[in-house]
Amino acid sequence: MKLTFITALGLFLISSLQTSAQTKKTVAKTPANSASSIAAGQKIYLQYCLSCHMIDGGGVPNMNPPLINTSYVKGDKIKLIKIVLNGFAQNVDIDGQSYSNTMPAQTALTDQQVADVLTYVRSSFGNKYSAVKLAEVKAAKGGKKK
Missing domain, CATH: 1.10.760.10 (Cytochrome c-like domain)
Structure with a gap:
């Protein structure tokens, strides 16, 4: 169960970082x-x-x-x-x-x-x-x- 939670948390953090990077790229243009x-x-x-x-x-x-x-x-x-x-x-x-x-x-x-x-x-x-x-x-x- 701990491994599943840690895996899910890791995937969430990676997804959040990718979304944040995409947002920064869009905002940087304007x-x-x-x-x-x-x-x-x-x-x-x-x-x-x-x-x-x-x-x-x-x-x-x-x-x-x-x-x-x-x-x-x-x-x-x-x-x-x-x-x-x-x-x-x-x-x-x-x-x-x-x-x-x-x-x-x-x-x-x-x-x-x-x-x-x-x-x-x-x-x-x-x-x-x-x-x-x-x-x-x-x-x-x-x-x-x-």
Whole structure:
């Protein structure tokens, strides 16, 4: 019985070490602050963005633009931040497609939440773009605190 218990304990420890090593490899690919920002951003996206940009980031044709590899998502971060902060009420062509729905300013979001949700968008839906930093959101606002 002692031998069975010791064998089971040994197998458990080996399994735990392998799982821990795999987790460390996965986390090592994403900086800790980016990983937590992405997780926080996903929650914000599901609450504020999902209804227009859809669960897969595909948007709604001719109304709400997709967030998948578009020039707006991969381009100038300050421009993207300002859209979230100030809204967008123009007809716009994005990568050859026209979109006409108004995006309201997301005034309920803190600067950190804006950074988190845009980090999520820029790293999800097949996107692989750099994180949006809190300092960039503050710079886009002209240094005003929220």
